[in-house]
Amino acid sequence: MRFTMFKGKRGITPIIAIILLLLMTVAAAGAAFFFLSRIQGQMQGGVESFQGQIFETISSQAEIVSADYNTTTTILTFFIQNVGNNRLPLDNSTSTPTTTLIFKDAVQNVICSSDFSGEDSNLNCSLGCEPTDGKIEIGEIRKVQTMLAETACDDITDNNIYGEETLIFFQMDLSGVTTASGSFVK
Numbered sequence: 001m002r003f004t005m006f007k008g009k010r011g012i013t014p015i016i017a018i019i020l021l022l023l024m025t026v027a028a029a030g031a032a033f034f035f036l037s038r039i040q041g042q043m044q045g046g047v048e049s050f051q052g053q054i055f056e057t058i059s060s061q062a063e064i065v066s067a068d069y070n071t072t073t074t075i076l077t078f079f080i081q082n083v084g085n086n087r088l089p090l091d092n093s094t095s096t097p098t099t100t101l102i103f104k105d106a107v108q109n110v111i112c113s114s115d116f117s118g119e120d121s122n123l124n125c126s127l128g129c130e131p132t133d134g135k136i137e138i139g140e141i142r143k144v145q146t147m148l149a150e151t152a153c154d155d156i157t158d159n160n161i162y163g164e165e166t167l168i169f170f171q172m173d174l175s176g177v178t179t180a181s182g183s184f185v186k
Contacts, residue, residue, distance in 0.1 A: 060085070060088060062081065065141060066182075067170070067183065067184040073147070075148070076184065077145045078144055080180055082136045082137060084178065085138060087136065087137055087138060089136075089174055090136050090174065091134050098175060100113060100116075100172070101114060101115075101116075101146070101170055103153055105169075106167050112153040114152045156168060156186065162186055165185060166185070167183055
């Protein structure tokens with residue numbers, strides 16, 4: 001008597017098994033979708049960040065408008081203009097970012113290089129490196145003065161090494177964002 005109730009009836013187990021297999025397939029596909037979406041988002045974010053840095057570097061540009069060296073005071077005065085599309089860093093500190101000057105002779109041999117930190121053996125930017133926010137605005141022309149005597153670059157001031165009427169080239173590195181080059185006659 002017990003088995004008479006199920007006699008001639010088919011079970012629904014195959015239907016439930018198919019439904020469970022379909023649900024597991026959908027769940028696995030959903031998990032894979034979210035996993036791959038997350039990885040793709042991270043990769044895209046890294047590319048966008050790198051792309052932003054490249055565009056900032058490409059659109060940053062500076063020019064030395066004029067430069068003059070006073071042999072009596074050993075002060076180099078030059079004017080730098082931001083001709084790019086971004087504000088440029090001009091810093092007088094020892095920590096990053098730093099502004100560096102590189103001096104070269106007429107055949108492009110490096111004479112010296114130094115940052116504007118003002119410490120021993122470094123150039124001190126006496127005017128123009130201490131704006132309120134340390135930036136050169138777009139289109140702005142900034143006057144910069146630095147004394148070369150008693151620094152790592154004091155060879156330039158020595159007439160025995162570099163006589164009068166010597167052409168000296170210099171390059172200003174603005175924290176790795178851009179550079180500007182100029183020259184002056186000693």
